[in-house]
Amino acid sequence: MDNMSHFHLENHWKGKREVIVYDLVKLFTFSLSIRAFMGIVDSDKILYFYEKFKIFTRGLLAMDINFPGTTFYKAMKAGIELRKEMKSIIEQRREKLQENPNIPKVDVLTQLLDEQDGDGNYMSEVEIVDKVFGFIIGSYDTTAITITLTMKYLQEKPEFFNEIMEEQNEISRQMKPRKVLCWDDIQKMRKTWSFVNEVLRNKPVVQGIFREAIEDITYEDFVIPKGWKIYLSFGATQKNSEYFPNPNKFDPSIFEGNGQLVPYTSVPFGGGHRICPGKEFARLLILVFLHNLLKKFRWKAKVPSEKILYPFFLLAIPTDRYPVTLYNL
Numbered sequence: 001m002d003n004m005s006h007f008h009l010e011n012h013w014k015g016k017r018e019v020i021v022y023d024l025v026k027l028f029t030f031s032l033s034i035r036a037f038m039g040i041v042d043s044d045k046i047l048y049f050y051e052k053f054k055i056f057t058r059g060l061l062a063m064d065i066n067f068p069g070t071t072f073y074k075a076m077k078a079g080i081e082l083r084k085e086m087k088s089i090i091e092q093r094r095e096k097l098q099e100n101p102n103i104p105k106v107d108v109l110t111q112l113l114d115e116q117d118g119d120g121n122y123m124s125e126v127e128i129v130d131k132v133f134g135f136i137i138g139s140y141d142t143t144a145i146t147i148t149l150t151m152k153y154l155q156e157k158p159e160f161f162n163e164i165m166e167e168q169n170e171i172s173r174q175m176k177p178r179k180v181l182c183w184d185d186i187q188k189m190r191k192t193w194s195f196v197n198e199v200l201r202n203k204p205v206v207q208g209i210f211r212e213a214i215e216d217i218t219y220e221d222f223v224i225p226k227g228w229k230i231y232l233s234f235g236a237t238q239k240n241s242e243y244f245p246n247p248n249k250f251d252p253s254i255f256e257g258n259g260q261l262v263p264y265t266s267v268p269f270g271g272g273h274r275i276c277p278g279k280e281f282a283r284l285l286i287l288v289f290l291h292n293l294l295k296k297f298r299w300k301a302k303v304p305s306e307k308i309l310y311p312f313f314l315l316a317i318p319t320d321r322y323p324v325t326l327y328n329l
């Protein structure tokens with residue numbers, strides 16, 4: 001992650017006067033996800049998947065009108081092409097595993113192909129494809145948006161910028177002569193992660209989640225009959241003045257373990273059985289990227305009053321994808 005962040009910033013940011021943050025970060029998080037989950041490193045292949053996934057994911061929340069020209073039709077077509085490509089990758093990977101069962105299983109796809117249940121059965125191809133696609137779809141846009149929003153808030157809140165820089169500079173100092181971040185360095189990024197958490201409390205990347213009542217429930221004076229759908233709005237919960245006395249004040253210290261935070265009141269990753277399984281992966285990715293970014297660049301918004309909206313209902317996105325003027329350090 002550290003090396004990939006470094007090379008991405010060197011190749012796509014360095015020397016540029018202006019960049020559109022969301023677009024670039026999304027390409028980075030996608031490249032990293034497809035490497036971690038599918039073991040793909042070839043840049044042409046990554047771009048192929050990137051374009052196809054863009055079309056595919058647009059269809060997830062589109063009207064299901066399967067007619068040439070519609071978003072849904074294009075997404076279905078991209079889905080078929082992606083599955084075909086995935087099938088051929090799975091076949092090649094299986095062959096490699098048969099030739100040498102001890103090859104390093106560093107990506108999720110290879111691990112799933114090698115996984116057996118208690119009776120010695122392997123996972124079916126459909127299951128594997130669904131799982132890998134689920135991870136990719138769940139990972140790259142959410143993390144890209146979180147990084148983009150964090151950059152936007154960092155620039156708008158200079159009072160916190162300095163203490164985050166102090167934390168990151170101290171980590172860089174202590175690392176020497178080692179150049180690559182290690183696990184302990186990440187654990188020291190407490191202020192930076194509190195800041196990201198406060199960004200996610202103020203602007204949850206995912207607006208909310210659905211649940212279905214599997215039995216009749218009585219909650220306070222409300223009866224929720226079995227089968228009803230329940231929508232948990234993160235925005236409402238995370239700005240509830242009962243738990244956050246000053247809900248609109250941006251205050252990362254809430255997350256610094258001083259007892260201010262009531263459990264399950266800030267839930268940008270969901271909760272319970274279906275809590276986001278990528279939470280720790282996201283933390284790692286976001287912190288590693290921010291560390292590299294802060295070492296090399298400063299930035300200024302090109303559209304100072306840019307709004308953050310939820311155009312496809314689910315995910316928060318700055319309306320202009322956060323264009324900035326970049327200053328190389």
Ligand code: HEM
Nearest residue numbers: 138139142143146206209268269270271274275276278282
């Ligand atoms: C800042 C980044 C992220 C945010 C804000 C986020 C948020 C969420 C939320 C709110 C849910 C629904 C949880 C629930 O129903 O209780 C979810 C589910 C999920 N996320 Fe994430 N996520 C992020 C990153 C990731 C990453 C990096 C991955 C992959 C490694 C990932 C994979 C998934 C998957 C597979 C699910 C579905 C889990 C299930 O239904 O059982 N997410 N995420």
